[in-house]
Amino acid sequence: MTPSVPTPLAARTPPLAEPSAWHEIALTVNGRPVTAQVESRLLLSDFLRDRLGLTGTHVGCEHGVCGACTVLVDDEPVRTCLTLAVQCGGAEIRTVEGLSPGDAPLTSVQRAFHECHGMQCGFCTPGFVMTATALTEQSDRPDKEQVANALSGHLCRCTGYRNIRRAVCQALDERFGE
Amino acid sequence: MKPSPFDYTAPSTVGEAVALLADEEREAKVVAGGQSLIPMLNMRLARPELLVDITRIPELGHLYVDEAGNLRIGAAVRQARAAADTAVQDGWPLLAAAIEHIGHPQIRNRGTVCGSLAHHDPAAELPSAALALDARFVITGPRGTRTVTAENFFVATFSTAVEADELLTEVVFPPLPADHGWAFEELTRRHGDFATVGVAVVLERSAGTGTVRAARVVFSGAAPVPVRLSAAEDALVGSDAGEQALAAAAGAALARLTPSDDIHATAEYRREGAAHLLVRACTTAWERC
Missing domain, CATH: 3.10.20.30 (Beta-grasp domain)
Structure with missing residues (x-):
């Protein structure tokens, strides 16, 4: 399979004020x-x-x-x-x-948030998902404290932290083995 | 919540950066990680005309231990990198611990060590850690390069020895004796918040007598600058860091600290908290000696 060259993403350009x-x-x-x-x-x-x-x-x-x-x-x-x-x-x-462009399957993190009901209104979810994605990409499994530490940088005003933590742990289990 | 307009430039040498800062035509601010400055820009508490980005200056990206054993951290080094560095963890564990108390990992991935020092929020972690570790600050400006001690670096809230036309290029941490013990404690409502009050302690154990040979006790959040409390240090030096000495040190904190009231805590609460933290920190530091 030849690697496909990604197409550039076009940015909308507003009229230039103060060119400097x-x-x-x-x-x-x-x-x-x-x-x-x-x-x-x-x-x-x-x-x-x-x-x-x-x-x-x-x-x-x-x-x-x-x-x-x-x-x-x-x-x-x-x-x-x-x-x-x-x-x-x-x-x-x-x-x-x-994370899963087009019809690509959900990533383990996205799936875990879905399966663990790791969201309520969903406003905070993209931020949590990106931090969780970085956790699953570490070379070693982060310990409980590191997970809590990373997630503490996000606020969920629906107070859904318990399920969010479950989701992240499920994704980490999948990545690193239980 | 959008910054007012400003221009931006990313010089590639310290000389260029300093020339831009010295230009009196435009009010310039240094930006590196931006984790303190950009909130102020967003709220328009800061309205510079020019931002000078120093993260593209290769000579500021260093973190190494020099021949004399000093840890040297350049102005573009991010906090996460410093805290993860094994030389820092082994030789200056108090610094690594202080960094872990800064905000959240997402903040430390961008914020720089020198940026937090030059910004100097009196409730921040790195100023008190730098004073406890006897750091030196290398400052470059149109009048040349000078080195300032931690005692003289922090002037007032958001104010340091760095003049408007100068750049903090490097912070230098001298080596610590192998038998030192340390602790960094904070009183915070939530993890990642700025501390209501905090303390950094470095103790040295005398091999012969098993008593405290030297002590450095520095409080954050207790004044507009980090406070080194010699009265508490005097109570510890020569002692066995036992209950009596700790009580005397805590008494010194209660008697000498003059924090202020704000919406987060009363002065009295801060003073009490500081005294308790000191006892906890000294106990931990002594165990690590």
Whole structure:
């Protein structure tokens, strides 16, 4: 099978105001190359949502408290509301849309959230899922404390933490063996 | 909750960065991980005209132990990298522990060690850890490079010895004796919150007598700068770190600390908490000696 070349993801470009504050960035989003003009002050969360149409990344508090906007930047979970898009040149970004694109089967993390009922309203879920995905990609199984520590960076206002933790543990069991 | 407009530039050398900061035409701010600055930009508490991104400067990406045994951490080194580094974990475990108390993993993946120090929130973890570990700060500006001790680095809330046209390029942690013990304790409502009050303790055990040879006790969240409490240290030095010495140290904390009231806690609550944390931290540190 020949590897397919991913098609570039087109970014909507608004009219350029204050040209000096605009910069061209080239990065990879969900495996697809993206080149875009961004204003210096554009947050990564707004870049993903408004410019690339990837609205799976949710914006909650916009000052780094809630964790809803978490995505993976170079395989590490980060807050997109505390990251400037202009700082992401060369970065490889994965959002919740990239986990099981199109008709692809759900990832073990997504399936676990489904099976364990790891959500209620679902607003916080993309952030939790991305942090959980990073946990399953570690070389060693994170211990209970590390799981709790990682999840503590996310707020769920439906108070669904118990099932979220169950879901993450199920995905970790699947990845590392029980 | 969007930042006001600013320009952005990512220089590739310290010289270029300093020239940009020294340019009086535009009010410039340094950005690295942005985990303190970007919330302030989002809330428009900070409105710089230019952000100077120092994360693309190769000479600031170092983390190593030099020939004299000092740990040197460049300004672009992220907290998660420092905390995961085995040299840090082995030689400066208090620093690794302090970093683990910062926010959440998602924050530490972006935030830098030097950024947190230069930002200097008095409730933050790294300023008190740096004072307890006797760190030195290397600052570069248009007038050259200078080194500042931790005692002189922290000036006031959100204020340090780094002038507006200068850049904190490196923090240097001197080696600790092999027989030292340490502890880092915080009183927080929830894991990851800024501490109501915190304490960093370093104790050294005298091999001959088995008593405390040297002590460093530093509180965070108790004043606009980290507070090194020599009265508590004096109560510990020469003692066996037993109940009596710990009570004397806690008494010193109660008598000498002058924290303030805010919506999170009263001054009295902070003082009591600090005294309890001190006893707990000294006990842990002594066990680790």
